[in-house]
Amino acid sequence: MPLKLIDHGSKEYKQMVEMRMQILRKPLGLSFTNEELVKEKDDVLIGAFEEEDMLGCCMLTKIDAETVRLRQMAVKTGLQGKGIGRVLMQFAENLARDRGYNRLIMHARKSVAGFYEKLGYKITGDEFVEVTIEHYTMEKIL
Ligand SMILES: CC(C)(COP(=O)(O)OP(=O)(O)OC[C@H]1O[C@@H](n2cnc3c(N)ncnc32)[C@H](O)[C@@H]1OP(=O)(O)O)[C@@H](O)C(=O)NCCC(=O)NCCS
Numbered sequence: 001m002p003l004k005l006i007d008h009g010s011k012e013y014k015q016m017v018e019m020r021m022q023i024l025r026k027p028l029g030l031s032f033t034n035e036e037l038v039k040e041k042d043d044v045l046i047g048a049f050e051e052e053d054m055l056g057c058c059m060l061t062k063i064d065a066e067t068v069r070l071r072q073m074a075v076k077t078g079l080q081g082k083g084i085g086r087v088l089m090q091f092a093e094n095l096a097r098d099r100g101y102n103r104l105i106m107h108a109r110k111s112v113a114g115f116y117e118k119l120g121y122k123i124t125g126d127e128f129v130e131v132t133i134e135h136y137t138m139e140k141i142l
Contacts, residue, residue: 001055001084003091006045015054016047023074028132043071044095048088056084058092063105068096070106089119097142104142110134 006012017037025031044060056075060068070092075084096104108116110127113136121138128135 001087002049003088004047004049006047006057008041008043008045012047012054013045016045016057019054019057019076020072020074023077024072025131030131044092044099046088046092046095048075048084048091055079056088058088060092060096062101066101067103067105068099068101070104073106085115086119089116093140093142102142103139105137105139107135108138110136113138 006016046058047054048056058073059071061071063069093104107130116138121140123136124139125137
């Protein structure tokens with residue numbers, strides 16, 4: 001399963017936005033604003049593919065010289081629970097290390113905190129609501 005960096009505005013980027021819409025936003029009755037998508041020009045965009053098909057995605061946003069934030073982690077419905085999320089996370093962590101970051105944080109949906117815990121992430125604060133659902137901030141020293 002090849003993992004690729006995606007260029008903002010490319011055909012793969014459009015696939016990525018569509019996947020995120022279907023898996024992360026539509027079920028909550030939400031969408032993306034144009035402003036949100038424009039800002040992603042500065043992010044590291046990652047996709048897992050099988051031929052032309054995108055199986056999963058995530059992105060990294062710089063917080064400061066040491067810290068990067070993982071966002072928009074999603075695996076295609078029907079393919080979840082088969083190890084794709086783990087492979088995406090390992091790729092994102094290696095990339096973050098290679099770029100000199102030593103801490104990875106995220107706002108994890110409470111429903112999937114167990115997934116990140118399996119990969120060594122720890123909850124660092126109280127539960128909060130974002131995009132209408134409960135989240136925790138989680139982090140790992142890389
Ligand atoms: C959360 C998500 C990215 C995980 O990816 P995935 O490909 O399904 O996960 P994997 O198959 O790689 O799972 C790795 C491990 O985590 C476990 N795991 C997966 N989802 C879990 C969950 N919701 N709660 C607890 N553990 C979970 C798996 O059982 C597996 O454990 P194992 O190695 O002991 O077998 C994916 O299920 C998804 O896209 N969910 C819907 C969108 C979402 O909630 N995204 C996250 C926003 S913060």
